[in-house]
Amino acid sequence: MSKRRERIVFALSCLGLLALWQxxxxxxxxxxxxxxxxDIVKEAWSVIRSKAxxxxxxxTLLRGAESFALIAAVSIALAVASHLYKWVSVALRPLLLLxxxxxxxxxxxxxxxxxxxxAVPVFSAFLMGxxxxxxxxxxxxxxxxxxxxxxxxxxxxxxxxxxxHFVIPSLEPYLIVGSRQALSVIWKAVIASEVLTVPGLGVxxxxxxxxxxxxxxxxxxxxxxxxxxxxxxxxxxxxxxxRKASWR
Amino acid sequence: MEIRGLxxxxxSLEVFKDFxxxxxxxxxxxxxxxxxxxxTTLLNMISGLEKADKGTIEASDxxxxxxxxxxxxxxxxxxxxxxxxxxxxxxxxxxxxxxxIESLEMMRLGDKLDSYPSHLSGGQRQRVALARAFCLPAKVxxxxxxxxxxxxxxxxxxxxxFLAMYQKSPRTAIFVTHDGLQAGRLAxxxxxxxxxxxxxxDRFIVPSDKxxxxxxxxxxxxxxxxxxxxx
Numbered sequence: 001m002s003k004r005r006e007r008i009v010f011a012l013s014c015l016g017l018l019a020l021w022q023x024x025x026x027x028x029x030x031x032x033x034x035x036x037x038x039d040i041v042k043e044a045w046s047v048i049r050s051k052a053x054x055x056x057x058x059x060t061l062l063r064g065a066e067s068f069a070l071i072a073a074v075s076i077a078l079a080v081a082s083h084l085y086k087w088v089s090v091a092l093r094p095l096l097l098l099x100x101x102x103x104x105x106x107x108x109x110x111x112x113x114x115x116x117x118x119a120v121p122v123f124s125a126f127l128m129g130x131x132x133x134x135x136x137x138x139x140x141x142x143x144x145x146x147x148x149x150x151x152x153x154x155x156x157x158x159x160x161x162x163x164x165h166f167v168i169p170s171l172e173p174y175l176i177v178g179s180r181q182a183l184s185v186i187w188k189a190v191i192a193s194e195v196l197t198v199p200g201l202g203v204x205x206x207x208x209x210x211x212x213x214x215x216x217x218x219x220x221x222x223x224x225x226x227x228x229x230x231x232x233x234x235x236x237x238x239x240x241x242x243r244k245a246s247w248r
Numbered sequence: 249m250e251i252r253g254l255x256x257x258x259x260s261l262e263v264f265k266d267f268x269x270x271x272x273x274x275x276x277x278x279x280x281x282x283x284x285x286x287x288t289t290l291l292n293m294i295s296g297l298e299k300a301d302k303g304t305i306e307a308s309d310x311x312x313x314x315x316x317x318x319x320x321x322x323x324x325x326x327x328x329x330x331x332x333x334x335x336x337x338x339x340x341x342x343x344x345x346x347x348x349i350e351s352l353e354m355m356r357l358g359d360k361l362d363s364y365p366s367h368l369s370g371g372q373r374q375r376v377a378l379a380r381a382f383c384l385p386a387k388v389x390x391x392x393x394x395x396x397x398x399x400x401x402x403x404x405x406x407x408x409x410f411l412a413m414y415q416k417s418p419r420t421a422i423f424v425t426h427d428g429l430q431a432g433r434l435a436x437x438x439x440x441x442x443x444x445x446x447x448x449x450d451r452f453i454v455p456s457d458k459x460x461x462x463x464x465x466x467x468x469x470x471x472x473x474x475x476x477x478x479x
Contacts, residue, residue: 151319154295154312155333155380165332169323247323247364 035217044221052201057225059201063190064183064229067125071133071182074126079137089138096131104128108193121193121202128189129182136178140171172244180237187230203229249273249294249388249420254303256289263289265445267303273387276414276421276458278431280473281441281449287424290446291390294422311388312381316397318373320365326352326376327361333380351383352376354413371402375409382413389421395430407434415459432469434458440476450476 001009018037025034035043047053082089099107107127111120144167152162194204203226210218249271256264263286271277279287292298295311320329330348338344352361355375365373374394381389395403411434414421425431431438436458439451452472456465 147315147317147319148321150297151313151315153297155384156336157332161332161335165321165324169321248366 032214032216035220039217040220043215043217044224047206047218047221047225052206053225056201056203056206057229059199060187060190060194060203060226061229063121063194063202064125064186067122067129067186067190068179068183070122070126071129071186072179075130075133075178076137079134079141082138083141092134096134099127099131104189104192105196108189108196111193112197117197117199120197121190121199121204124193125186125189128185132185133178133182136174136181137171140174141167144170173241176237176241176244180234180241183233183237184230187226187233191226250304250306251290251294252304252306254293254305255301256286256293256298257301262445264300264303267446269439269448271420271422271439272437273420274418275436276423276434278435278438279422279424279441280426280428280431280438280477281446282443282477283426285441285443286446287441288392291392291422291424294388295390310386311390312384312386314377314381314389314391314394316393318365318370318377320373320376320380322365325362325364326357326368326372329365329376330380330383333384337384347383348379351379351413354382354416355379355409371398371406374398375406378406378410378413382417385417387419389419391421391423393425394423396426403430410434411459428470428473429466431473432466433461435469438469438473440473 021034022037025031025036028034031039078088078092082092104124108120108124111123115123148166152158152166157165191202191204191207194202195208196204198205198208203222206222207219207226210216210222251267251269251271254264254267255262279290281287289298291313293300294305295313297313320326321332324332327345327348330351331344334344334347338347349358349361352358352375355378357372357375357379360368360372363372365376368376374397378394395406398406407430423431423434432454435454437451437453440449441447442449452469454461454465454469456462
């Protein structure tokens with residue numbers, strides 16, 4: 001399929017989904033169950049214009065950034081340790097398996113029992129995102145090209161220079177892919193935590209309160225803000241990946 | 249270069265057992281033998297990538313390796329790949345650049361300085377690898393079948409440029425190859441090895457000067473190599 005046709009089909013599918021929603025809302029005829037597209041757009045506009053919009057979005061953004069920084073630092077440190085000492089990677093295996101298997105909601109609820117509510121979003125996002133980032137960095141380190149490794153040795157590219165010219169460039173694509181995948185679960189975990197713990201500010205808190213008040217169109221408007229966050233972080237890393245891959 | 253009383257085993261396999269070989273300085277010595285006879289292991293031991301169980305290798309400090317594959321850093325341009333190896337040697341970045349460019353121009357890559365390896369042909373990549381090795385002043389050059397993964401039509405011109413570069417700064421070069429004709433064309437001396445354990449079957453000096461050698465002389469060397477290995 002040509003790029004052009006791909007785009008046309010994609011756009012038609014988007015329109016189809018919107019049309020389906022509109023048809024459903026007209027058939028059900030209840031703004032609480034399925035609000036019309038116009039209602040949602042109106043609501044989204046009023047949400048965006050409200051003073052609290054940036055504060056709420058910013059709070060969620062900050063929580064996400066905090067857990068991302070934590071994930072990046074801990075994953076890289078532990079991946080390097082696992083690469084150098086096999087026992088570290090084996091010791092981490094149960095934790096990785098556990099965090100993959102345990103439902104997100106269980107983690108959030110347990111965190112809510114154990115910690116103050118402020119720590120819940122960051123903690124649960126960390127637990128969800130850490131295995132993703134760690135696995136990427138660790139596998140990147142394990143798959144460093146042994147032929148290039150030997151070349152570096154023979155040509156005196158050692159120590160810091162080996163790190164700068166060989167190791168870090170080898171890791172870059174994995175770091176970018178890991179960051180992107182980790183961020184997409186971070187947003188989900190942070191917002192889900194906010195829905196459950198309802199901090200003063202946050203996209204999740206707004207969704208929760210709108211739901212309690214049966215303001216379905218506002219639930220959807222804030223959900224769109226959450227989608228925006230994911231799209232934004234995805235876009236940034238997409239660009240980074242393209243820029244870094246100019247040598248391919 | 250002197251190799252004396254070398255021992256090296258892998259498990260129960262004795263690859264080298266009291267092996268000795270002297271290699272003439274500032275000449276190209278072709279090393280030939282069946283696969284598994286220990287040629288690559290010998291190069292690795294000379295360069296220090298592997299350790300001998302016993303024995304001595306003299307004058308091996310600062311040996312350079314030219315591999316069968318170019319082994320360039322894919323995220324660096326041709327020029328950067330050469331510049332990198334000069335970093336600890338030449339302090340001024342400008343001089344580093346100048347020397348790298350000179351080396352690449354000798355290998356006829358003057359118009360490919362800013363190309364990434366993925367945008368170069370296999371022959372051009374190997375030319376970058378040769379330029380990278382030759383811009384360094386190391387006394388010993390180890391070549392592990394550097395031309396064997398290239399298209400046979402390309403080999404001729406690359407070998408010619410290699411020789412020109414070599415003549416400008418001759419070093420003690422060990423050239424491992426499977427190709428008797430390549431050995432006949434480039435080498436000053438040919439050493440033929442037998443396997444398990446590694447022994448010298450025959451060695452001879454190729455009579456004419458390698459820079460102006462005729463194809464007939466190269467073929468003569470090639471025929472002699474064939475005869476030894478047939479026995």
